[in-house]
Amino acid sequence: MTLLNHHAEGPASAPPLLLGPSLGTSYALWDDVAPELSITHRVVRWDLPGHGGSAAGLIRAGASVGDLAGRVLALADSLGIERFAYAGVSLGGAVGLHLAVHHPERLTSLAAICSSAHFNGSKPWEERAALVRREGLAGLADNAGARWFAGDFTVPRLVRDHRGADPEAYAACCDALAAFDLRDRLPEIAVPTLLVAGREDPATPPAHLREIADAVPGATLVELPGASHLAPAQCPKAVLTALRAHFGQGAHLGMAVRREVLGDQHVDRAQTRQTPFTARFQDFISRYAWGEIWTDPTLSRRERSMITLTALVAHGHYDELAMHVRAARRNGLTPEEIGAVLLQTAVYCGVPAANSAFATAQRVLAEEDGTS
Numbered sequence: 001m002t003l004l005n006h007h008a009e010g011p012a013s014a015p016p017l018l019l020g021p022s023l024g025t026s027y028a029l030w031d032d033v034a035p036e037l038s039i040t041h042r043v044v045r046w047d048l049p050g051h052g053g054s055a056a057g058l059i060r061a062g063a064s065v066g067d068l069a070g071r072v073l074a075l076a077d078s079l080g081i082e083r084f085a086y087a088g089v090s091l092g093g094a095v096g097l098h099l100a101v102h103h104p105e106r107l108t109s110l111a112a113i114c115s116s117a118h119f120n121g122s123k124p125w126e127e128r129a130a131l132v133r134r135e136g137l138a139g140l141a142d143n144a145g146a147r148w149f150a151g152d153f154t155v156p157r158l159v160r161d162h163r164g165a166d167p168e169a170y171a172a173c174c175d176a177l178a179a180f181d182l183r184d185r186l187p188e189i190a191v192p193t194l195l196v197a198g199r200e201d202p203a204t205p206p207a208h209l210r211e212i213a214d215a216v217p218g219a220t221l222v223e224l225p226g227a228s229h230l231a232p233a234q235c236p237k238a239v240l241t242a243l244r245a246h247f248g249q250g251a252h253l254g255m256a257v258r259r260e261v262l263g264d265q266h267v268d269r270a271q272t273r274q275t276p277f278t279a280r281f282q283d284f285i286s287r288y289a290w291g292e293i294w295t296d297p298t299l300s301r302r303e304r305s306m307i308t309l310t311a312l313v314a315h316g317h318y319d320e321l322a323m324h325v326r327a328a329r330r331n332g333l334t335p336e337e338i339g340a341v342l343l344q345t346a347v348y349c350g351v352p353a354a355n356s357a358f359a360t361a362q363r364v365l366a367e368e369d370g371t372s
């Protein structure tokens, strides 16, 4: 079966995240966002039928958003992806809402960006479909900037892709928008849902996203100043921040605990030194060590500090030990208690190891609070 054209990036073992485009665009809409998301996710972005590299024959006149969602599920199946997080812009977001209502077992999480549960009824889309079937896409592409972007901003590649889309396939996507209205079903959506609105979006203004946020239980709404309809292209950093917080909560929570235990100065320094080569490791540490282990309430942070100090002495990791002596003080251990832990390591890890550990800890404590 012919599949939607797509581009996959990120580790094959990472949690899958599918990204959907808006009408008239291609997956290039995600150029400034997807590579960053692919640090933690297996990102698959796809093209609408007749847009970008997808065959026009993948959609017919009178199509529905459900038909497009079916194409997305077929793509996921072909990649061996059973459950996935999903983010989509406008029509791509409508596909996400449809999946959340009709195929909730396939979704882990949803973000709808500059989208809506209805696109202002059928009339404007019937008119647009008729115009495109009659005259092609040149006229619409000429004024794409005003519909898509705030101010003088533009992305020539996206406007070119709009001009190059197949008119019949584009018109069939308009048919799908004309028939789309999911308002009554929104309260059924049970996956974690994020709505992102562009404050200056004339096509799907913030009120449309607020309507979804009000109806979907537990949904979060973020409004972006300076963004119009194609927020991922015009405000990629803000969109990235919102998506990261939504899809990577482990890392988010982990980062907060890491800052509490190791201090802002240390974490900021580690972040500044981060390179594309080390980014996945840093993210792994935040999610796993800090997001899962240090956040587990079974043991107190004081107890975890004692265990960590001992383990670091056992393996002779004295640089890490210095960092964790500081962390132990932040977690409430007194210099006397730290000394007692190190004394015990002399029994179980060996006197030379404890000797080096005392030297390291003494230096750190003297720097920290002049207690030694």
Ligand SMILES: O=C(O)CC1=CCC(=O)O1
Pocket (backbone or CB within 6 Å): 021, 022, 023, 024, 089, 090, 091, 092, 119, 147, 177, 203, 229
């Ligand atoms: O093309 C537009 O004017 C805006 C739009 C509506 C639905 C979509 O995907 O883009």
